[in-house]
Structures are given as structure tokens and as C-alpha cells.
Amino acid sequence: MKIDVIRKLPDHMDTIVVLQTQSGDMKNFEYLPTDILDSIKVYIKDENYQFSYNSICTFHYMNHKHNSKVILCGAGEKDKLNADKVRTLCANITRTALKHKSSVMYMFMGFDMPINDVVFGHVVSEGCLLALYKFSKYLSDDKPKTIEALHIVIDTKNTRHLNRGIMEGRIYSEATILARNLVNEPANVINPESLSEAAKKTALNYGFSIEIFTYDKIKRLKMDAYLSVARGSKYEPRLIIMRYNGNPDNKTDVVGLIGKGLTYDSGGYCIKTAQGMVNMKNDMGGSAAVIGAMAAISTLKLKVNVVGIIAACENMISGDAYRPGDIVRSMAGKTIEVINTDAEGRMTLIDAIHYGIDREHITKVIDIATLTGAAVAALGTSFSAVMTNDDSLLEQLQQAADFSGENIWQLPTHLDYLDLIKSEVADLKNVGGPYAGAITAGLFIREFVEDKPWLHIDIAGTALKDKENGIYSYGGTGVGVRLLTGLVRNLEKELNKEV
Ligand code: BES
Ligand code: MN
Ligand code: ZN
Numbered sequence: 186m187k188i189d190v191i192r193k194l195p196d197h198m199d200t201i202v203v204l205q206t207q208s209g210d211m212k213n214f215e216y217l218p219t220d221i222l223d224s225i226k227v228y229i230k231d232e233n234y235q236f237s238y239n240s241i242c243t244f245h246y247m248n249h250k251h252n253s254k255v256i257l258c259g260a261g262e263k264d265k266l267n268a269d270k271v272r273t274l275c276a277n278i279t280r281t282a283l284k285h286k287s288s289v290m291y292m293f294m295g296f297d298m299p300i301n302d303v304v305f306g307h308v309v310s311e312g313c314l315l316a317l318y319k320f321s322k323y324l325s326d327d328k329p330k331t332i333e334a335l336h337i338v339i340d341t342k343n344t345r346h347l348n349r350g351i352m353e354g355r356i357y358s359e360a361t362i363l364a365r366n367l368v369n370e371p372a373n374v375i376n377p378e379s380l381s382e383a384a385k386k387t388a389l390n391y392g393f394s395i396e397i398f399t400y401d402k403i404k405r406l407k408m409d410a411y412l413s414v415a416r417g418s419k420y421e422p423r424l425i426i427m428r429y430n431g432n433p434d435n436k437t438d439v440v441g442l443i444g445k446g447l448t449y450d451s452g453g454y455c456i457k458t459a460q461g462m463v464n465m466k467n468d469m470g471g472s473a474a475v476i477g478a479m480a481a482i483s484t485l486k487l488k489v490n491v492v493g494i495i496a497a498c499e500n501m502i503s504g505d506a507y508r509p510g511d512i513v514r515s516m517a518g519k520t521i522e523v524i525n526t527d528a529e530g531r532m533t534l535i536d537a538i539h540y541g542i543d544r545e546h547i548t549k550v551i552d553i554a555t556l557t558g559a560a561v562a563a564l565g566t567s568f569s570a571v572m573t574n575d576d577s578l579l580e581q582l583q584q585a586a587d588f589s590g591e592n593i594w595q596l597p598t599h600l601d602y603l604d605l606i607k608s609e610v611a612d613l614k615n616v617g618g619p620y621a622g623a624i625t626a627g628l629f630i631r632e633f634v635e636d637k638p639w640l641h642i643d644i645a646g647t648a649l650k651d652k653e654n655g656i657y658s659y660g661g662t663g664v665g666v667r668l669l670t671g672l673v674r675n676l677e678k679e680l681n682k683e684v
Contacts, residue, residue: 186317187334188310188351190344191291194218200254200287201246202278205236205295206263213295216338221246225255237261239274241281254285260296268300268308269590275312276656283317283330290335304588306350307357309337311667314358315656320369356484357670361663363387364470364477368648368661372449372466377415377497380448380469381423384476384495388427391480398424406544408496410515411536414529415498417453417506424537425472426545427479427493431486431677438680439490440673441547443537444475444665445530445554446497453500453526454508467661468530470648471554472497474665481670489677492545496537500529512611516540517633522611530556531615531626535633542635549578550634551672553642553665559622561646568592569647569664572627575638581679582640585671590656591647591664596624603628642668 194216203214203225211229214222224246228234234242238261246253258278260266282290298305313335321327337347367375367383375383381397388395400421403412408424415422425446432438447468451457457465472495479493507513511523513532517539521532534552541547560570571593573579579595586593605617605625613632617625627641647664650657 186313186332188313189334189336190339190347191336192338192340194291194338197251198253198291199289200256200282200285200291202256202258202290202292203295204258204260204274204292206260206266207236207238209236209295211295214293216340217293218251220248221251221253221255225257229257235259238265238270239277241277243281243285254287256281263296263299266299268304268588271298271300271305272308272312272590273655275309276316279313279316279332280653282332288333290332292335292337302346303350303353306347307354309335310351310354311358312656314355315361318362318365319658320366320660353485356481357667360477360481360670361666363480364473364663364666365661367473367476368467368470368663372499375466375469376420376448376499377423377446378420380446380472380495380497381425384425384427387476387480391483393427393429393479393483395428396426398426406516406540408516408536408540409513410521410532411496411498413507413511413513413523414500414532417501417503418499420448420499422496422498424540425495425497427476429479429483429491431482432488432490432680435490435680437548439492439545439547440549440676441538441541441545441551442475442478442491442493442669443534443541443550443552444472444493444495445469445534445556446472446495447530447533448497448499450500450527450529451502453502453506453529455525455527456502457527464649467649468555469497470644470661471552471665473661473663474553474644474669477663477666478669478673481666482673485670485674487673487677488681489673491673492541492547494537494541494545496533498533500526515633519613519632520611522608522614524614524616528615528626530554531629534630538630538633542637548637549676550637550639551642551669552630552640553644553669555645555648556643557623557626557645559626560643563623564594564646566646566650568594570594570596570623570643572596572598572624572631572641573639574598574631574634575640578638578640581675582668582672584675585668589667589671591668593642596627598624598628598631
């Protein structure tokens with residue numbers, strides 16, 4: 186879909202979108218043809234339409250000159266409007282337009298946006314582009330529906346900022362859609378090898394470098410916690426390392442993004458229920474977020490060094506799979522008693538994190554994972570759980586989340602919880618009992634970040650949606666792509682402040 190800014194209207198407008206704040210009058214719409222404006226006024230009066238937030242109505246306008254669909258969209262109270270809300274409105278406008286088979290939209294606004302032009306352009310394009318997404322490649326009869334263009338009608342000659350924002354939103358959206366596609370592919374298509382191939386293709390397309398390690402190399406690195414999980418599958422593991430060197434002059438700071446890449450999680454010998462297994466093809470949502478973020482970060486040419494690491498594998502059952510009771514030595518040297526083979530994500534993440542610190546010299550550790558059902562139990566599907574050892578890093582993430590609308594909520598890291606993962610026979614056990622499962626999983630990971638600033642993002646509840654809503658469609662959400670990109674952008678500012 187093309188998105189641009191225009192001042193001059195064509196003779197015919199396929200779809201007219203009117204965005205207005207609550208109880209705003211229709212004075213600011215001198216751009217609309219007067220006959221159409223009059224009919225809108227009549228409609229508003231007849232229907233007592235208030236432009237309350239997210240209320241959308243449509244009607245058809247036809248006379249000797251015009252034949253247009255009209256979409257009225259309420260922005261609610263102006264003081265309460267923010268970037269995320271505008272994004273959602275644009276998504277819902279797009280969904281409405283799709284339903285009415287619109288081809289070209291003209292958007293008119295009756296008020297001054299309370300957000301700046303770059304931000305406005307950004308969220309308009311994200312809202313529209315993400316709402317258009319649907320994973321339909323396996324539907325034989327699905328005719329892909331789309332909208333050709335959105336023209337934002339504004340009386341300004343200076344469209345530079347707006348256009349820059351539109352471009353940015355397009356970059357974020359494309360990277361998010363890339364992640365959604367990876368998540369939505371089933372496990373008979375995406376296995377560790379094909380995931381690594383997808384990462385490689387992304388690296389080539391977006392211009393970051395990539396290295397992929399196969400079993401032998403991973404074995405030589407002594408990543409035995411990771412390998413214990415991988416062993417039960419007929420697919421070999423792949424350690425995927427993506428490097429983006431956006432600030433070669435800076436030899437000290439490297440941001441590490443570590444994504445959980447379980448291409449399938451059956452639970453292993455602690456096998457999941459049939460219902461619990463259905464969505465476990467999506468257990469690589471964290472890695473999809475990292476691949477997407479790498480793409481966006483490279484495209485934006487951020488002046489920062491980033492390494493993305495994915496320990497991709499599949500958690501299956503076989504004569505060679507790991508068992509409850511096994512004791513394995515992680516790459517870092519700490520031993521782990523396997524209490525539950527279904528707590529596999531943390532086993533892979535800690536080796537990936539240690540590899541990142543030891544071999545890639547990452548100085549910040551940011552892990553993102555569909556890690557625990559407990560995070561879903563605690564926060565449901567609209568907040569990701571986060572944990573940290575660095576409040577200022579969390580503050581940067583919070584800012585990114587406020588903008589992207591990918592909500593986060595902090596869980597405590599109090600020392601008491603650490604006792605729950607102490608083992609009698611090894612340095613740690615991989616499960617901390619029935620309570621505080623999201624917290625003990627996070628603390629398990631924290632044991633491997635050494636003294637590095639660390640952020641842990643548990644997206645078990647937010648990686649998927651079971652029905653379309655706003656920018657989300659059924660299936661993978663691509664959560665984390667825009668969040669991590671926003672975070673790295675904030676870090677870019679901070680890292681380049683001193684010099
Ligand atoms: N991948 C799952 C977590 C998950 C659950 C993600 C539901 C998305 C939706 C993870 O590997 C897992 O199985 N965790 C276990 C841990 C438990 C055995 C301590 C869980 O949450 O039940
Ligand atoms: Mn599991
Ligand atoms: Zn898992």
C-alpha cells in the first residue's frame with residue numbers, strides 16, 4: 186500500500202476517511218467538497234454521532250458528481266490521544282476499508298494532532314500496513330485483499346517530517362511482518378536449519394552479517410545445556426549469530442539480542458498435553474523478533490553495534506532425548522539438574538547468552554522468549570513480563586514500549602525466589618516448583634549474565650493472537666520487533682551522547 190501526503194484533491198475519491206476528536210465541530214474540513222461535507226454534517230446530526238474514541242461508522246455518498254464511501258472515525262478526547270491510539274485507529278480504519286472493498290483512501294483530519302509529524306507519519310503507516318497483514322499462503326481460496334493507497338490530505342508544503350515518519354513506519358512494519366511470517370510457518374516448514382536459512386536471507390536482504398554454526402562447532406564450544414535440548418530431534422541444531430556493526434569506532438559497546446528459537450516444543454519426556462502442544466510451533470517467537478529487529482536496525486542504519494544470537498533447536502522425544510534427572514554442564518561451567526524437560530527454553534538461552542558474553546563480547550544482554558505459561562497466567566495476552574538488573578535499561582525499554590504499544594510489566598527479582606532454583610546435586614535446577622514460574626525462569630537466566638546490564642522479556646502471552654484486533658491479525662504478532670528496535674534506538678542516543 187502506498188502512503189503519501191497530498192494537498193490537491195482528485196475529482197473522484199473512492200473512500201473518504203474523516204478523523205475527528207470528540208465533540209469537535211466540522212469547521213476544519215474546508216478541504217472536503219462542500220456537498221460531501223454537508224452530507225456528513227447531516228449524517229452526524231441524524232445519528233447523533235459523537236466521534237468518541239474508536240467508534241467508526243460508514244455510509245455511501247453518491248450524486249451526479251461523487252460516488253464515494255465515507256468512513257467516520259472518532260479520535261475521542263484530544264488530551265487522551267497518543268501515538269499508540271492513533272496507530273490503532275488507523276488499523277481499524279484500514280480494516281473497515283478492507284471490509285468495504287475500498288481501493289484508495291483519502292484521510293481528512295479535523296484537528297491538530299497532539300503528536301509531532303514524524304511520530305504521526307510513523308504510526309499511520311504502521312497502523313495501516315500491519316492491519317493489512319494476513320497469513321493466507323496456505324488457503325487455497327483466499328484472494329489477497331489489499332488497499333492500493335492512503336493519501337493523507339493536509340494543507341502544508343512542508344511534508345518532510347511526515348514523509349520521514351511514514352518511511353520509518355514502513356521499515357518497522359516490514360520487519361514485523363517478516364517476524365509474523367516466520368512465527369506463522371508451521372514446524373514442518375520451519376526447523377532449525379530452515380530458520381537459519383531464513384535468517385541468512387534476511388541478512389543478505391538487509392545488509393547485516395551472519396554466521397551459522399552446525400552441531401560440531403556447537404559441541405566444540407561446549408554448549409551442552411543447549412545441546413541436551415536439541416538431542417531428541419532428528420533436526421540438528423543451528424546456532425545463528427547475526428552481527429550489525431553500525432558504529433565501528435566504538436570498540437566497547439555491543440548490544441546482545443538473544444531470542445529463544447525452539448522451532449517446536451513438544452515438552453520432551455515431560456510431554457505436553459495435546460492442547461498444550463498446538464501452538465508450540467510458535468516457540469521461536471523470540472528469535473523471530475530478533476531477526477526482525479536486526480532487519481529494522483540495519484535499515485535504519487542505527488549508529489550502534491548489535492549482535493543477535495539464536496540457539497535454534499527442537500524439543501522432541503527419542504531414545505537420545507534428555508531426561509528429567511539428567512545433570513548437564515552449561516557452557517559457562519555451571520551444572521544444571523534437569524527437573525523438567527519442558528523447561529527447555531532457559532537451557533538454550535543461557536548457553537546463547539554465555540556465548541554472546543564470552544565470544545561476541547556483548548556488553549548488554551537482552552533476551553526475549555516465549556518462556557513460561559506462568560507469564561501468561563500472570564499477565565494474560567496484552568502484557569509481556571520483564572525482569573532486569575538495571576533500572577535505567579528498563580526505563581529505555583519502557584519508553585520504547587509506550588511508543589510501540591507492546592505493553593510490558595516488571596516482575597520482581599527478589600533474592601528469596603533464587604532459593605527455589607537451588608539444587609542439591611547441581612549448581613541450579615531448571616525448574617523452581619509450582620509457584621512464581623515466570624520469575625524463577627527469569628532468575629535462572631540472570632545467573633548467566635555475569636555483571637552485564639540485563640533485560641528479560643517473556644512474550645509467552647503476547648506472541649500470538651487468537652483473533653484479529655487493531656494492528657494484530659490471527660496468529661503471530663511479531664511482538665518484540667518494534668519494541669527491540671525502539672530500545673536499540675534509545676540506546677543509540679545514549680551511547681553516542683558521551684563522544
Ligand atoms: N514454550 C513453553 C512456554 C509457553 C507456554 C509458551 C504457553 C507459550 C504458551 C515453555 O518451554 C514451557 O514449556 N514452559 C513450562 C515450564 C515449566 C515446565 C516449568 C511451562 O510454562 O509450563
Ligand atoms: Mn517447554
Ligand atoms: Zn518452550
